[in-house]
Amino acid sequence: MEIIQLNTVTESQALEIHVLSNQLGYENDTVLLFNRLKQIVKLNDHAVFIAKQNDKIVGWLHCLVCLRVESPLFVEVTGLVVDEHMRGQQIGKKLIEASKHWGRHQNISIMRVRCNVIRIESHRFYQTLGFISNKEQKVFEMNL
DSSP states (O other): OEEEEOSSOOHHHHHHHHHHHHHTTOOOOHHHHHHHHHHHTTOTTEEEEEEEETTEEEEEEEEEEEOOSSSOOEEEEEEEEEOTTTTTSSHHHHHHHHHHHHHHHTTOOOEEEOOOTTOHHHHHHHHHTTOOOOOOOOOOOOOO
């Protein structure tokens, strides 16, 4: 298995990422997802990593640098999905390691991840990797 940072993205890669995202309930329009990915991979303060095994994407991670008034710079993992049939094989851990390396290369020493309260398995996964839970939030949304 190899971990690759995407600098460009193909339609077939976007489709594979789309299929994996659906496994966690993130239903997207494939074309819109592809267009977003094309924009994201061009940004210096974002990174998209994929895990490939036998020429198939079996996991992906999106992270970005967060610049906020009230806190020091940090890298936030905004999305991480591993194929449901491939979990338990250290794929998620390797994706996190790649994003940690990327963050250190940006001279950042803090990494955060937000996780839905219902994803108990994910909570255990992150804690196993050394993340600590330091805050719970509610997310409010409004249509514009």
